[in-house]
Amino acid sequence: MKQIGLVGYGYWGPNLIRNFSELKGCRVKAVADRSAEQLALVKKLYPEVAVTSDAGELFRDESIDGVIIATPIPTHYKLAAEAIRHGKDVLVEKSFTASLSEARRLLALAEAKKRVVAVDHTFLYSGAVQAIKKLIDSGAIGRVQYIDSSRLNLGRIKSDISVIWDLMSHDIAIMGYLLGRTPTSVSATGISHTLRTVENMGYMTLFFGDDTIGHVTASWVAPLKVRRMIIGGTKKMIVYDDAEAHDKVKLYDVGYTVTRDNSQSRPRFDYRRGGVSVQKINGGEALGGLAKDFLRCMNERSLPVSSGKTGLEVVQVLEAATKSVAANGKEIKLR
Ligand SMILES: NC(=O)c1ccc[n+]([C@@H]2O[C@H](COP(=O)([O-])OP(=O)(O)OC[C@H]3O[C@@H](n4cnc5c(N)ncnc54)[C@H](O)[C@@H]3O)[C@@H](O)[C@H]2O)c1
Incomplete structure (x- = not known):
């Protein structure tokens, strides 16, 4: 059973938590968001999920295997890099990073740490x-x-x-x-x-x-x-x-x-x-397909259909x- 952490519960985050919660073989353990209001919404819908305003708590939690970054694009690089440094596989929202140089550095870090990087190009x-x-x-x-x-x-x-x-x-x-x-x-x-x-x-x-x-x-x-x-x-x-x-x-x-x-x-x-x-x-939901692919790659240590390389090419x-x-x-x- 893989444990998942989600950073960012704004407009898109709720779709991610819903799809990962419905997926067999994984469990959403915690959600981090800076907004107390957003965290209250998580608690209401998913009482079993832990909430925090500090994304670092998710990264430091050794029981969490994969982290989803669903915050605004300018924050992706820093958060994803920190997650990878803590040994997490990452699923980063599109667009992957705010620049090509950030994308290159993130992929080099993931390769060095042998971490899976998926990017949510949902389509x-x-x-x-x-x-x-x-x-x-x-x-x-x-x-x-x-x-x-x-x-x-x-x-x-x-x-x-x-x-x-x-x-x-x-x-x-x-x-x-x-x-x-x-x-x-x-x-x-x-x-x-x-x-x-x-x-x-x-x-x-x-x-x-x-x-x-x-x-x-x-x-x-x-x-x-x-x-x-x-x-x-x-x-x-x-x-x-x-x-x-x-x-x-x-x-x-x-x-x-x-x-x-x-x-x-x-x-x-x-x-x-x-x-x-x-x-x-x-007719299945595309995001469900992405969640399944990310989980498969976490288990098999393989390359997602929408990988970090895909994300980098789009950012370029x-x-x-x-x-x-x-x-x-x-x-x-x-x-
Ligand atoms: N794949 C898709 O089709 C699709 C659709 C919409 C949005 N997105 C992507 O999803 C990401 C989020 O977009 P959104 O529209 O949900 O944005 P949003 O502004 O509605 O939500 C972002 C959330 O992240 C939180 N946040 C910001 N910085 C944080 C931090 N450092 N730690 C913890 N929480 C933090 C904010 O409080 C907010 O609740 C973006 O990268 C966007 O491009 C993808």
């Missing part, structure tokens, strides 16, 4: 994303030429991190997982209307060193909720609408061919508009995108 565990990955890997849509994502809604506006670090981290993680590779360069623009500091809407283009391109639009100030990704392959296309309650993934048998006939002055485009099929997906893109925004969309090389 990698969702039935929809896994179904899309299967379709792509089976060759059903041909070679992926583009992934275009829109992630818009009204709120939750942040004051400490931009919409790029908050929302686009999902899209970068999903694209990396689906394509099995990371971008070679990135370009981004954004604007801050809200606080005139961190961007509340942004646009990012990811280049992959060939003819595959990714694009993300993200906003906290849109009138409606949009969670839509279009994946264009050379044979077929996929529309993934995460805002839909059902039928989130649809496969479109559409495409085009180009004919270049020397006798004609212009190339000819022929369009194929076939049927649409709804894809069957596993986020940091480059931030530089690009400051330079009005300049393309920033990643390797």
Whole structure:
């Protein structure tokens, strides 16, 4: 039986404690949060769980095997490093750290201490994303030429991190997982209307060193909720609408061919508009899949699907995108 400690019981922490509490083979032993109000909520819902305002208490508790860090991003590095130094495996919320250098140092520390590092890129565990990955890997849509994502809604506006670090981290993680590779360069623009500091809407283009391109639009100030990704392959296309309650993934048998006939002055485009099929997906909660994976890796000492390396790769893109925004969309090389 693995014992788990949770640091941070704000907006996302309750989802983590619920999923880990429902999982066989582990037990949430304690929760740390600076807010007494939040700790009172934990006590009400989970009377058997110990609470403390000092995260250090969890790290020093030798009976705790794994610690989840669900505090704001700027605090991740310090808390996760302290947990690892005390011999804990860690599950860190996205985005992994506030900078690439922090991510590198954290991974080096975890390697030296032989600790498991998982990062909560929740979507990698969702039935929809896994179904899309299967379709792509089976060759059903041909070679992926583009992934275009829109992630818009009204709120939750942040004051400490931009919409790029908050929302686009999902899209970068999903694209990396689906394509099995990371971008070679990135370009981004954004604007801050809200606080005139961190961007509340942004646009990012990811280049992959060939003819595959990714694009993300993200906003906290849109009138409606949009969670839509279009994946264009050379044979077929996929529309993934995460805002839909059902039928989130649809496969479109559409495409085009180009004919270049020397006798004609212009190339000819022929369009194929076939049927649409709804894809069957596993309906389990993604966070439950992540909890299961973290527990498996704690027991087997293996690498999570969403590992520290995944977290680092996402942070690398986020940091480059931030530089690009400051330079009005300049393309920033990643390797
Ligand atoms: N995976 C996802 O889809 C997803 C969704 C939402 C948030 N998140 C991530 O979860 C993390 C937390 O986000 P949130 O929206 O819950 O934030 P939040 O501000 O609502 O909650 C953070 C909590 O951490 C506590 N806290 C801060 N510093 C602390 C410290 N040093 N010791 C103990 N407690 C401390 C605060 O009191 C607060 O209750 C962020 O990294 C965020 O990016 C992930």
